[in-house]
Amino acid sequence: MSAEWIWIDTLVRGGHTLRSVRLRNETGMVAEEQLGVPACEGDLVLGTVFPAFGNAHSHVFHRLLRGRTHADGGTFWSWREKMYALAGSLTPPAFESIAAASFTEMVASGWGAVGEFHYVHHRVDGAPYPDHDMELALARAAATAGIRLTLLDTCYLTGSIGKGLAPEQLRFGDGGAARWLERWFRLRERFADEYPELVLGAAIHSVRAVPATAIAEIARALPAEVPLHIHLSEQVAENEQSLAAYGRTPTAVLAEAGALSGRLSVVHATHLSDGDIVLLGEAGVHAVFCPTTEADLGDGLGPASELFAAGARLAVGSDQNAVLDPLLELRGLEAGERLRSQTRGRFSPEQLLDIGTRVGYSSLGLQAPGLIGGLCDLVEVDAASVRTAGSLPEQLLLTGTASDVIRTIVAGRVVYERSRDSARLSKAAVDLARFAADPAAMAEENS
Amino acid sequence: MSAEWIWIDTLVRGGHTLRSVRLRNETGMVAEEQLGVPACEGDLVLGTVFPAFGNAHSHVFHRLLRGRTHADGGTFWSWREKMYALAGSLTPPAFESIAAASFTEMVASGWGAVGEFHYVHHRVDGAPYPDHDMELALARAAATAGIRLTLLDTCYLTGSIGKGLAPEQLRFGDGGAARWLERWFRLRERFADEYPELVLGAAIHSVRAVPATAIAEIARALPAEVPLHIHLSEQVAENEQSLAAYGRTPTAVLAEAGALSGRLSVVHATHLSDGDIVLLGEAGVHAVFCPTTEADLGDGLGPASELFAAGARLAVGSDQNAVLDPLLELRGLEAGERLRSQTRGRFSPEQLLDIGTRVGYSSLGLQAPGLIGGLCDLVEVDAASVRTAGSLPEQLLLTGTASDVIRTIVAGRVVYERSRDSARLSKAAVDLARFAADPAAMAEENS
Numbered sequence: 001m002s003a004e005w006i007w008i009d010t011l012v013r014g015g016h017t018l019r020s021v022r023l024r025n026e027t028g029m030v031a032e033e034q035l036g037v038p039a040c041e042g043d044l045v046l047g048t049v050f051p052a053f054g055n056a057h058s059h060v061f062h063r064l065l066r067g068r069t070h071a072d073g074g075t076f077w078s079w080r081e082k083m084y085a086l087a088g089s090l091t092p093p094a095f096e097s098i099a100a101a102s103f104t105e106m107v108a109s110g111w112g113a114v115g116e117f118h119y120v121h122h123r124v125d126g127a128p129y130p131d132h133d134m135e136l137a138l139a140r141a142a143a144t145a146g147i148r149l150t151l152l153d154t155c156y157l158t159g160s161i162g163k164g165l166a167p168e169q170l171r172f173g174d175g176g177a178a179r180w181l182e183r184w185f186r187l188r189e190r191f192a193d194e195y196p197e198l199v200l201g202a203a204i205h206s207v208r209a210v211p212a213t214a215i216a217e218i219a220r221a222l223p224a225e226v227p228l229h230i231h232l233s234e235q236v237a238e239n240e241q242s243l244a245a246y247g248r249t250p251t252a253v254l255a256e257a258g259a260l261s262g263r264l265s266v267v268h269a270t271h272l273s274d275g276d277i278v279l280l281g282e283a284g285v286h287a288v289f290c291p292t293t294e295a296d297l298g299d300g301l302g303p304a305s306e307l308f309a310a311g312a313r314l315a316v317g318s319d320q321n322a323v324l325d326p327l328l329e330l331r332g333l334e335a336g337e338r339l340r341s342q343t344r345g346r347f348s349p350e351q352l353l354d355i356g357t358r359v360g361y362s363s364l365g366l367q368a369p370g371l372i373g374g375l376c377d378l379v380e381v382d383a384a385s386v387r388t389a390g391s392l393p394e395q396l397l398l399t400g401t402a403s404d405v406i407r408t409i410v411a412g413r414v415v416y417e418r419s420r421d422s423a424r425l426s427k428a429a430v431d432l433a434r435f436a437a438d439p440a441a442m443a444e445e446n447s
Numbered sequence: 448m449s450a451e452w453i454w455i456d457t458l459v460r461g462g463h464t465l466r467s468v469r470l471r472n473e474t475g476m477v478a479e480e481q482l483g484v485p486a487c488e489g490d491l492v493l494g495t496v497f498p499a500f501g502n503a504h505s506h507v508f509h510r511l512l513r514g515r516t517h518a519d520g521g522t523f524w525s526w527r528e529k530m531y532a533l534a535g536s537l538t539p540p541a542f543e544s545i546a547a548a549s550f551t552e553m554v555a556s557g558w559g560a561v562g563e564f565h566y567v568h569h570r571v572d573g574a575p576y577p578d579h580d581m582e583l584a585l586a587r588a589a590a591t592a593g594i595r596l597t598l599l600d601t602c603y604l605t606g607s608i609g610k611g612l613a614p615e616q617l618r619f620g621d622g623g624a625a626r627w628l629e630r631w632f633r634l635r636e637r638f639a640d641e642y643p644e645l646v647l648g649a650a651i652h653s654v655r656a657v658p659a660t661a662i663a664e665i666a667r668a669l670p671a672e673v674p675l676h677i678h679l680s681e682q683v684a685e686n687e688q689s690l691a692a693y694g695r696t697p698t699a700v701l702a703e704a705g706a707l708s709g710r711l712s713v714v715h716a717t718h719l720s721d722g723d724i725v726l727l728g729e730a731g732v733h734a735v736f737c738p739t740t741e742a743d744l745g746d747g748l749g750p751a752s753e754l755f756a757a758g759a760r761l762a763v764g765s766d767q768n769a770v771l772d773p774l775l776e777l778r779g780l781e782a783g784e785r786l787r788s789q790t791r792g793r794f795s796p797e798q799l800l801d802i803g804t805r806v807g808y809s810s811l812g813l814q815a816p817g818l819i820g821g822l823c824d825l826v827e828v829d830a831a832s833v834r835t836a837g838s839l840p841e842q843l844l845l846t847g848t849a850s851d852v853i854r855t856i857v858a859g860r861v862v863y864e865r866s867r868d869s870a871r872l873s874k875a876a877v878d879l880a881r882f883a884a885d886p887a888a889m890a891e892e893n894s
Contacts, residue, residue, distance in 0.1 A: 063837075064837060066837055066838055066846050067835065067837060067838020067839055067842040067843060067845060067846040068837070068838065068839055068842065069791075070791070070792055070795070070796050070842050070845055071792070071795070071796065071839075071841075071842070072792060073790065073791055073792030073793075073795075074790070074791050074792060075789070075790050075791060076791075078791075079791065104833075105833045105834075108833060236789075294786075295782035295783075295785055295786055296782070296785065296791070297785070297791065298785035298786065298788060298789045298790050298791050299786075299789070300786060300789055301786055322846070323846075324834075335742035335743070336742075336786075338742055338743065338744070338745035339741075339742055339745065339746075339747055339748055339783075339786075341745065342522070342683075342745045342746070342747055343520065343521070343522050343745050344516075344517070344520055344521050344522060344523075344525075344526060344743070344744065344745050345517055345518070345519060345520030345521060346520075348517070348518070348520075349517050349518065384873070384876050384877070384880065385872075385876060386551075386552045386555060386872045386875055386876050386879075387552075387771075387849075388514065388876075389875075389876035389877070389879045389880040389883070390510075390511060390513055390514060390515070390876075390879045390880045390882075390883030390884065391513055391514020391515065391883075392514055392515055392518075394518075395514040395515065395517050395518070396514060398514060398517055399513050399514040399769070399770075401848055401850065402834075403848065403850035425832075425833045426831070428833055428836075429831050429832060429833050429835075429836035430831070430836070432833075432836045432837045433831065433836040433837045435837075436836070436837030436838075437837065
């Protein structure tokens, strides 16, 4: 299934546009590289190629809300009620089907890896499933789709600061940091044998949903190499609640709890103070922007260039999966910056590519894709479509869309090929449409 | 070539989702409509359909800059220098090829009509071509592509307020409003015979490029039914120049010149005062937002909802054609509003559809598409693609992209069909790539 040698006509990587490149894939890594050479017989021959994109933030089941929440205005908070209703309908088999279909859409869009920020752990009443059923559903779905999964198992303890979980949040909770940690370490053992390729990461839902003392406990207890993610200051109301309860911003709460470090990814980071930006930059955190979601939910435009200048490492994610398109996320990031500043080229095409690929993978605890010594994860794009024709190769990520993805390669294996996989994409679409139209039917599927 | 009867499974129109609709096409108009009926033999059978989208603002040759201007930052003004260099290379045959290819991309994206804001009238030194060569090139290109064209022939007299044309602007100018009007009326006669379907509209480039007295002269002299367009307050610098020269905003200059009326379309309208919004709303002008361009060029987010509330009629356009996708323009309009307001659903899906279809057509002097008594212009979209699966039909315009367009129908004729036209699209892409890579070669083509 996986090629030993891959020949690439035009490889856009690290600020260079390289011609006639041959990469040797060895156990999913790029072991050797030749420049300016012809293809050999048996090579997998590709045209214009980027390293694969890393989707640093996903809630996979939100995909079912796509195109179903725009009728009656509202805010992030009213949208969240619809999302909770959907979360209440999920069963392990339905969750696996939805995730497999959505992950398939992701590989078809050029994402080679995904960080699934996962909090639907338990039964609706909060009682545990017998054997990590929801987490195993995700692991199987990723294997089905061929995407690289970092499962960000999420600690979720309170409805808001100082308040218990609401009934619709019960299935997210573990009852305390210690009990969440216990489950996390059990899950790690469970995965080690069966899914050695899967990265088990961790997440703290937010300062709304995890008390500061529990944040500190988790930051101390998790092994240092484990990627840790958190939603940060997506909404002004979160900042207000944090200031009221702790007398400090959410970022300052994280700093105080010892959670700010290079292994941390803060998601959204929309409403920050100048002091927050300094703290996040000095810690060298990953800041994961989700431009299509932040526009859809009316979150606002976060201070991307300020965070970047301060030393934070920017990545992007698809979040609610209303859009699954790494090019549109990157274009949205740059568009937001241009609109805020009324100047162009806030991030260069080279920087945007780095944000979308290497840094996204880094946020997920993964080595860089597409380089010697890194992961053999690549995306081939159509440089001669009606959208992309005439673009310079290094600017294609500002002109194409996910429909221009020809092949996605993960660990040297072609996990998506446009000309081969149309039936597979149609099946994914049918599965998604069925569950979206009738979420209640999911509860009836045997769990 | 054109069907007499068209049967539609799901027609999304005017706030309703209608099932099993049969439309009778008579000389390009919808002459009769049946609801809840089966298809008959010989009907053109369609799935999910919207009225066709109206592209209320295009500079077709800017398409060649797509994916070639992002390397070195800059602003709107530095981008404009690249655009002028390109404008200087155009010859009538090259212009026709570029326009035919770009218009083909437009029909493939679901645009049924386009307003071409056209100012490259003359030879590089300003000397006229023998017979409206550039304008006829556009007319032929539109006929080749099958798109409905409103040619907005543009008056362009000064480099900035009170300054002569720069050398690179000479080919845009006619030397005075009276001479421009003379050419406009001659052009009208020329087109009347040969291109009776084409709408000849007019444009004033901007208050930067046309003196207030000339604006008044044009507003008076043009027949009342002729659509008139103008770039308005795209950049803060334009407002500053207008205030310095006239002591009033560009909008107030238009008001004073008697140019504000329902036949006027103001393009961009990004940087407006509260008083400007009142004036534009009371006049019932069309306000043409170009969200993908306004983001790309760092123009800023204009006051769309304020204009709408004041009485202006919103439409969208693709402007520089860095993106050709009516769904992404509409989504961009709504996204900008959500980001400004931090609430969702600023425009309902029904309002967005109206903006994209009926009002776009109205801005171009065209009757509404897709209704009885209106133009038989329709777009069929794929409601079961991996992007659109699960969406409610009336929310598809927030989830699909131009790649989901299956067919575009203009005047009852299928001018684009995805499964049929891939060779045609490839040819358009090849033409565009060739000219984009080597604009100088255009000058060598025989004019």
